[in-house]
Amino acid sequence: MSATTTGRTSSAVAPKARGGGVLPWLALPALLAFVAFAVIPLIGVLLLSFTSWDTLGTIQLTGLESWQSVLSDPGLPHALWVTFLITALSWAVQTPASILIGVFLAGHQRYRELLAVLYFIPLLLSSAAIAITYKALLDPNFGLGAGLHIDLLTQDWLGEPGLALGVVIFVVSWQFIPFHSLLYQGGVRQIPRSLYEAAELDGAGRVRMFFNITLPQLKYTIITSSTLMIVGSLTFFDLIFVLTEGGPSDATRALALDMYKRGFQANLMGAACVIGVILVLVGLALALLLRRLGGRDPNASQLEGA
Template sequence: MTIAPPAPKIAPPAANSGGRGGSVTWMAWPALVAFLTFGIVPLIGVLLLSFTSWNRLSTDIPFTGLDSWRSVLSDPGLPHALWVTFLIMALSWLFQTPISLLLGVFIAAHKRYRSVLAVLFFVPLLLSQAAISITFKALLDPNFGLGAGLGFEFLQQDWLGNSTLAMGVVVFVVSWQFIPFHTLIYQGGIRQIPASMYEAAQIDGAGRVRQFFSITLPQLKYTVITSSTLMVVGSLTFFDLIWVLTAGGPGDATRALAVDMYQRGFKADLMGPASAIAVILVLVGLALALGLRRLGGRDATASQLEGL
């Protein structure tokens, strides 16, 4: 990466210092072109495709107005997919947040745990969702999996064959992968809290639980919001994990929006309705991100731009 051309020895004309913008603008172009082509153009494209009835196999993309939208919005599959998505989102938030917070508090205070055990603790973050899902699929096998190994009756169930259990498995596997990540975020936030606040609380006779609720939690407000935003918005896009683990099943019990889109588009060859689902996915994600940001009471993007 050391392809720097030798710098000319002569100073550039003084005029250059005033309008510096011009001389660097070109450097933004390669990234801009790449992202426009594969990010922005497809974003517009998905909206346009939702007004067609492209069947994936033909080269012909007929414009059919609102037909796709009408068929998607009148299909009971949509409210179901929205419900499944919401359920995965809410349950995985409820499961991950308290555990990550608790672990974050612990890890932030115990250096030894952090340095020795944290090595293993973060391994799930490195694995692909395909690998994780394949592992859990085999691990949860009622006859040869973990349940049989540990000899616990309650673990020997048809985990992926029962609608309720399958939902639970999806939430658990998501948490298995992401709790370390959110723990990392929380412990970082906790270590930013000045020790003097805890000293003062200690002198005032506040116990550990009181300190947690009166200092740690309020101080972590923005960390909680960030972590929650990542969980909630991220859960909209779970595809790899659900597809490999349950393929949306049993039946349609875990058929979340992203899986629904894939099945309509690439399995049933109905690209119009699939695009409509994709548009809904974008809108829901945007609404959630903006809603959570409002909850934070400040505009993160605006302050990001202040430094310019």
């Protein structure tokens, strides 16, 4: 397209001037796509939460009925609790591990670059593939533990509530620690070396340098990484769906799965939309909270630490 307009089209120079002209039009396709399939559904989820709809019949306005039924259902606090546990524990596992691995990877030795390439692999796999793999690997009769005759590994990993939740957190960490390590690797490499050299002259040891220089300098990376982790873990669906389907006895039924089950298995779309609204609100609140902690202009490159 650009080839046809190679000639001097001096008339086109003018509109560039003050914001108007052709530029807003360039943003239009993205805006339209986003409005149609993200903004409208976002409004829709709120509207639908005041209706009842069983996916086949007509949508009926039922006011606060769905809200009342969901809010009085003990399943909701349970799902919130499970979501909180998964979010908090996977954050607590992933963050220290990712920081340590990220610091390690930030060294410039060649083998570390090879390690970084290998670390990245879990991120390439679909959650469905990962869940299927771990399901087979952890099978109490034919899995790794049974095959190697290691009793400690031969548990009914997905059959007991506590263990199943632990497995979900482990598998989530397995999948996402690589990504966050790379964030931290980038963050560490941007720390000015002069800081370390100065600390060295002052006789600071490695541990003190880590706590007094590396960690504070990684503040924005920690916030970026935590935001991604926390907002992301609100919507873990595929992994849990394939790994445990929320079981055993709802032990891993987090919010996103709860929404799916209410909507597409119990055919209560109004109730499912209530959960959807709760998810949006929780996500938004957490993101705002973390941004406040960061105390930085949201327009300034968020990936600077990335």
